Amino acid sequence: MTGPRRVSLVALGLLLLTACSAGGSPPSTATSTSPPTTSPATTTTLALPTTTTPTSTTTPTTTTLPIDPALAGLGDPYFPTLGNSGYDVVAYIVALTVDPDENTIEGLALISGWATQDLETLNFDLLGLTVDSIEVDGVAAAFTRDGAELVVRPRWHIPVGTAFHVEVAYHGTPENLYTIGFPLGWVDAGDITYVVAEPDAARTWFPANDHPADKAHFTFHITVPAGLTVAANGTLVEVVPGDGVTRFTWEMPEQTATYLATVVIGNLIRLERPGPGGVLLRDYLPADMGNELPAPLVRVPEMLELYAGLFGPYPFTEYGHAVVPGMPGALENQTLTAFGREILEDQGAFGRPTVEEIVAHELAHQWFGDSVSPATWQDIWLNEGFATFAQWLWVEHDLGREAYDATIAGNYEFLAGAPHPPPGDPGPDGSQMFHYSVYLRGGLTLHALRVEVGDDTLFAILRSWAERHAYGNGSTPEFIALAEEISGADLTALFDAWLYQAQLPALP
Numbered sequence: 001m002t003g004p005r006r007v008s009l010v011a012l013g014l015l016l017l018t019a020c021s022a023g024g025s026p027p028s029t030a031t032s033t034s035p036p037t038t039s040p041a042t043t044t045t046l047a048l049p050t051t052t053t054p055t056s057t058t059t060p061t062t063t064t065l066p067i068d069p070a071l072a073g074l075g076d077p078y079f080p081t082l083g084n085s086g087y088d089v090v091a092y093i094v095a096l097t098v099d100p101d102e103n104t105i106e107g108l109a110l111i112s113g114w115a116t117q118d119l120e121t122l123n124f125d126l127l128g129l130t131v132d133s134i135e136v137d138g139v140a141a142a143f144t145r146d147g148a149e150l151v152v153r154p155r156w157h158i159p160v161g162t163a164f165h166v167e168v169a170y171h172g173t174p175e176n177l178y179t180i181g182f183p184l185g186w187v188d189a190g191d192i193t194y195v196v197a198e199p200d201a202a203r204t205w206f207p208a209n210d211h212p213a214d215k216a217h218f219t220f221h222i223t224v225p226a227g228l229t230v231a232a233n234g235t236l237v238e239v240v241p242g243d244g245v246t247r248f249t250w251e252m253p254e255q256t257a258t259y260l261a262t263v264v265i266g267n268l269i270r271l272e273r274p275g276p277g278g279v280l281l282r283d284y285l286p287a288d289m290g291n292e293l294p295a296p297l298v299r300v301p302e303m304l305e306l307y308a309g310l311f312g313p314y315p316f317t318e319y320g321h322a323v324v325p326g327m328p329g330a331l332e333n334q335t336l337t338a339f340g341r342e343i344l345e346d347q348g349a350f351g352r353p354t355v356e357e358i359v360a361h362e363l364a365h366q367w368f369g370d371s372v373s374p375a376t377w378q379d380i381w382l383n384e385g386f387a388t389f390a391q392w393l394w395v396e397h398d399l400g401r402e403a404y405d406a407t408i409a410g411n412y413e414f415l416a417g418a419p420h421p422p423p424g425d426p427g428p429d430g431s432q433m434f435h436y437s438v439y440l441r442g443g444l445t446l447h448a449l450r451v452e453v454g455d456d457t458l459f460a461i462l463r464s465w466a467e468r469h470a471y472g473n474g475s476t477p478e479f480i481a482l483a484e485e486i487s488g489a490d491l492t493a494l495f496d497a498w499l500y501q502a503q504l505p506a507l508p
C-alpha cells in the first residue's frame with residue numbers, strides 16, 4: 001500500500017486535485033457593517049464591447065498614490081496581501097476579447113460592491129497587464145500600481161454603506177504564477193486556453209478582491225475568433241456571432257470565490273446529459289477526443305446522487321468538466337472542474353486513487369470548497385480533507401465497507417511512515433497547503449469523527465455545515481463548534497490531536 005509509486009500517486013492526486021483554504025481569523029470586512037443602501041447587483045449595466053475597444057477616454061494617470069497597508073490585504077495568515085479591506089464585492093462582470101494566437105486579452109471589468117468603511121481609496125489585486133483607464137461611478141479616477149496592488153482614488157470619497165461601481169479597462173498578455181509548482185492563472189496550452197487559479201492567480205486575468213472571503217456573482221462576456229468555443233462557470237446564456245468573432249456570455253449567479261472563476265477557450269465540443277435532481281451535466285472536451293464521454297466521467301450522476309444523499313442537495317444547477325491538455329491534475333472550478341486530459345486518457349496507469357475517485361473528489365468540492373469556501377487559506381483542510389473523505393465514501397459506495405476500511409488503513413500506514421505537517425496548519429506561502437497531509441490526515445480527521453460520533457451524527461454535521469455556510473465561508477473553529485453542537489460531545493481533544501499536533505494519533 002505504500003512505497004514510491006504510491007507516494008507519487010498520492011502527490012499527483014493531491015496537487016492536481018486542487019484546493020484552497022485559509023486559516024486565521026475571518027476577515028472583518030464582509031460582516032462588520034451595515035448592508036448597502038442600494039443593491040449593486042441589480043443596478044449594474046455594462047456596455048458590451050462588440051469589438052475590442054475599451055470604452056473610456058480617460059488618459060492613464062501618472063499620479064502616485066500612497067498605499068494604505070490596512071486596505072492592501074485581508075490579513076490572511078498565509079497570504080497577508082491577498083484580497084483587500086474596506087469593501088465587499090457583490091458582482092464582477094468581466095468582458096474579454098481574446099486573441100488566442102497571440103495570447104492577448106483586452107478587458108473591461110465592472111466591479112460592483114459597497115464600502116464597509118469610509119474609503120478615500122479602493123485597493124484591488126491585479127498582477128501584470130496594462131491598465132488603460134478606470135472609472136468609479138462613471139467618473140474618471142486616478143490610480144497607481146505597486147506590484148499586484150492596484151490603488152484607485154475616486155474623485156469623491158465613498159462613505160461606509162455606499163454602493164460603488166468601478167470599471168477597469170486593461171489589456172496585455174496574462175502572466176502565470178507558480179505558487180504551487182505548475183502554471184496558474186490564464187494558461188496558454190496551445191490549442192486550448194484555460195484558467196486554473198487556486199490559490200492566488202485570479203489577479204492575473206482580472207482586477208479582483210482576490211481572496212475567498214469576498215465571494216461574488218460573476219458574468220463573463222468572452223469574445224473569441226469565430227469557430228472557437230468558450231466555456232465558463234455557471235450557465236451559458238448567449239452566443240452572439242459577429243464579424244469574424246463570436247461572443248459567449250456565461251452567468252454564475254451563486255456566490256463564487258475568485259480562485260474558482262474560470263474560462264476555457266478552444267475547439268471544444270459540449271456533451272450534455274440530464275443529472276439527478278434536475279442538475280444539468282455538461283462537459284467540454286477537446287474536439288479531437290471525439291463525442292464519447294471519457295470512462296472516468298460516466299458515473300458522475302451516481303456520484304451526484306450519493307453525495308446529495310449524504311451532504312444535502314447539490315448547491316448549483318449545472319456541473320461538468322473542461323478537459324484541458326497539460327494540466328497535472330484537476331481543479332474544482334465552480335460548476336466546471338478543470339481536468340487534465342493526460343490523466344483521463346492514461347487512467348489505466350494510475351492504480352489508487354483511481355481517476356474515477358479523483359472525479360468524485362472534485363465533485364465533492366462543489367459542496368466543500370466551492371459552496372462553502374474557506375475563511376482563510378489556513379483552513380485548506382476544510383476543502384481537501386473533506387473532498388478526500390468524500391472520495392473514500394465513493395469507494396465505500398462502489399466497493400463496500402471493506403474497501404473503505406482498507407483505504408483508511410492504507411492511507412494511515414502511509415502517513416505513519418512519512419513526515420508531514422499537521423493538516424490544520426500546514427504552513428504559509430502555498431508551499432505546503434497542498435501537502436498530502438492536508439488531504440490524507442485531513443480526511444482521516446473526518447474518519448476519526450465518524451468513529452467517535454457514529455454515521456447518523458457525522459452526516460448530520462456535514463449536512464448542517466453545507467447548509468449553514470452555503471455560498472459563504474467557514475473556518476475550522478466554526479466547524480469544530482458545529483460538530484460539538486450537533487453531537488453534544490466535547491471534541492476538543494479529537495480535533496486538536498488530528499489537526500494540530502505533530503504526532504499522528506492512533507487510528508480509531
Ligand SMILES: [Zn+2]
Nearest residue numbers: 017018019387
Ligand atoms: Zn481537492
